[in-house]
Amino acid sequence: MKQAAPVPFHPSTPQPLTYTAVLIVLGLTHLLNDLIQSLIPAIYPIIKEAYALDFVQIGMIALTFQIAGSLLQPVVGYVTDRRPMPYLPIVGMSFTLVGVASLGFAPSYGVILVSVACIGLGSAIFHPEATRLARHASGGQQGLAQGIFQVGGQAGGSLGPLFAAFIIVPLGRSSLAWFTIAALLAIVLMRWTASQHVLIRKHMVAADASLAQDAAATIRPRSRRTVIVGLTVLSLLMLSKAAYIESFRSFYTFYLIERFGVSIQTSQIMLFIFLLAQAVGVLFGGIAGDKVGRHRIIWISILGPLPFALLLPFADFFWTGILTVAISLIIASAFASILIYAMELTPLHVGLIGGVFYGLDFGLGGVAAAVLGGLADTIGVESVYRLCAFLPLAGLLTWFLPRIEDDAILRRRAENRKR
Template sequence: MADRSVALQKPSAPPSPVHGGTQQATVYRILLAISFVHLFNDSIQSVIPAIFPILKDNLFLTFTQIGWISFAINFTSSLIQPVIGYAADRRPTPILLPIGMCFTFAGVFLLAHAHTYLLVLLAVILIGLGSATFHPEGMRVAHMAAGMRKGLSQSIFQVGGNAGQSLAPLLTKFIFVPYGQIGAMAFTFVAGAGILVQSYVAKWYHGMLKAGYTFKKRTAGRTLDPARRKSIWNATVVLVVLVFIRSWYGAAISSYYAFYLMEAYRISIENAQIYIFLFLASGAVGTFFGGPLADRYGRRNLIIFSMVGTAPIALILPFVSSFWAGVLLVISGFVLLSSFSVTVVYAQMLHPGNIGTVSGLITGFAFGMGGIGSLVLGNLGDVWGIANVMIAVGFLPLLGLLALLLPSDRTLDQWSKE
């Protein structure tokens, strides 16, 4: 052990790994690198909803068909992410990081040239595969580079993704409206940059594993009494349902609210995108501050506030003027997504050592199931009208009261140490 300590002090070697990095300094350069790649990945994903209005006009699509496109990318991630996360927990594979971005590169290239509905579906499936490959290993890297600052590391990692998602309306306004579908070609350069950064991160990741980094496991995992194990899994189910609800409401705003603005307020497609940007950008800010707020006021309390606090805003949003709609979207975006990184950390504490699996479950399966919500909302938009859909989804955040069923922070801390 002494020889290893000496070896790890060499400048070219990674920081000393001790049981999941609990005695390791926070590696900010890696956190920032993986956060930027998260921004690249999710900005490319944001191309999909951003291009909906263009695809709807070019290919004469219905809201139901748009829902299927959203479903394809989200459901692809939901199926693959937990599987990759589970495999990575048992055999970490750093090379998956650049490989995933290669899938994304291919998907964006195909999307720019897709002139049929089936080719669009194939393109978004490739982008979904790239995202599914990135997220579990990306979260493991963020956890590995965090040292003692797990909450902060998740905030840094997740804010990159949510910032990327917030770019969708700006992409519509400044790229797809003036240049059309071929504008997606610009994102092949983003994917190329992502491949380069991922290669750098993968090299560091490989070095950490070679130096002996191990993720801390629950030492008493096999001796937990059945009641405790049942409580942990009940909490996991509640957490997944909460993320599922949050995803449904987020899909309603990001994918369909622009159509509602165009119909109800006669706002142009370019100006409607500004409202969506306000919601998503404030959500990115909320994601960053969610970690520190949870440290101060409690993880469970923040999750409850995030869900229940959004409910009254969501209920009155369809009935206010266009000015107040913008104001409410800023507030609701911040509140709703303030729990984004907190739910991930909460899930990781429920299942220590299974970082990839848990991350795949929370950001993959739960968000992928949000794709079902987008599909359902698209069908309802064709049948009920988009205005009635926006009124109906306002009730979704009320289900956030389920967060009251989550164990307290004190209980969670006790479980994570056993």
Template structure:
């Protein structure tokens, strides 16, 4: 369980290099905010579109070897990024990186689910916090690796990918043994749901509402992680490294929120955590563009923790809505988070080029309102697990 969480950290650290490189690419390559947005779009859209497809295929036929294969693609992408001399080759490199991520995530989530037992929230949190911790490293990667070394500094992360391939090869072997054991014992797992019996129409409505929640969360998080540093540099005259430390606060507490969200949901219910994660930070998001510098760190800490509280919970909730499609639901929810982030990056980059940085931050502050549709989700209950005989 911790091994798959650790490789999720390594995988998403590689992805974190992309937004971490934005200030460097803007200065070294002279890229516009719109071009930066399209780079993020290329990375996350490839990952988001393919994740449900990989998840659907793995539901029909699990693919243990997909784990190290996905990380190998990521290694090729990060190596290309370090030496890409032009905008179009940078795009190609991030597409390859996104392809590797799309292969990794659904099968990684399946390994997490296999190890979960009755603690699905906790298990998914351990897996997802690895990824979010990797993403949280983006500001530190920017401040301490890419700003001093420039674009070529991305070559350092080839070693990260190589370590991931090694660990995933071991996990893949364990995964194969589990599948063989189930086949030999002719076992078919009965997956219980905490949501209860729903009609197909109710399931479809619930999934739609859940995807809207993910849309609101992903758009807001993308705005902060990819572009808020430019706001800090423009409004408060901070240097890149100083601004990135504020982004690190947001993402580090987001990783903490991801971890605690699952266990909290196991106790108080998944819907309650989903609603809480957008209701609490809503007024703070509205305040963020208008407060003095000394208070920004405090607001980012609280917003980051609560808005990411539902990250692993939305995955588990979707899997329990459709318990026969574990890989597909993981691919859909996590993939959609990437996809919405990709679209958000293009939208916010275009807005910043068109109307300016400050007005864009104000518009983004209203996004959590959209996520309140989660109030209409079906309520779940604590599962009564069958007694051991």
């Protein structure tokens, strides 16, 4: 059984529209969603002290949050591939609102687990449909669209530690309730993007009818083997990326406190710098993928951090900051290219692929947090970072990734031929 190939660009077909305003608003909603998510790892040092938790229990909080945020995403993507539900992300953000409100006043460890599960569930509902709308609004500039959408998420994720350092640490955990305002604002913005979905779909139907005239494909349909091998390799690359990033997201603050004796606020600011560098990296990675191809970006972004990762456990505080920024910039550029590469392998299942790969990002990160938490209790946080330094070696698996010519490269070649 073979999968239909994407319709290639042809010079005689009309260019699809890029809905820049929709992409920017989607990026803002992603920022608000991921801001709330990022508060969870940012307050780990606070709740660890308040509830006398060990690293295994911290890892279980991360696992609960990220498993809740991963398991439902492929299901939501599969369902919405068949029946788009542009208002569904509003339902997801309602779960997030309840979760962040209850987390601020959780009386026990069990309630903390339920609260983070609600926030994870909200994120699981949000991502697949929002990813689909970003693709539809891209006008064929998939890297740019995913870059804008994901830079919002990364920027929101980077703000969590900053808010934790300057609001939650001084005012206490109950100040988390103020972040329900972010959830309410996201709901308002998502009502507008959902209303734009109808307009975008109408244009897409007209564009698809025109493109169908040129569907005598010059690209052969991708075989089942190509799709399976490609998705398997991409999933393994996601595993290495998610595990290494999770070592920072969940344990970087503890590493800095233990190794350099810095304050909680200083460690949160350093985590903010790491996450902010991710936001920059994901945008440039998406744009570069449109120009030079996803395959090259995946090579660079997964394997590229290796020398910096190997040096990190031996660096002083200043160079730890420099190396951390370099690692974050490079490795963050991977996700947009991995996601779009997977969508181009299976172009009829955009929602499902979005759900699966966002789910993998959450789920694999949660499993990694639980495993790394156990290792940190056994061998220490510093030893964990020495082991994690070898994770970028998984980038060598890119050698086995099937070579496909993505839409951006095809478009540029077609335009060159037209000239």
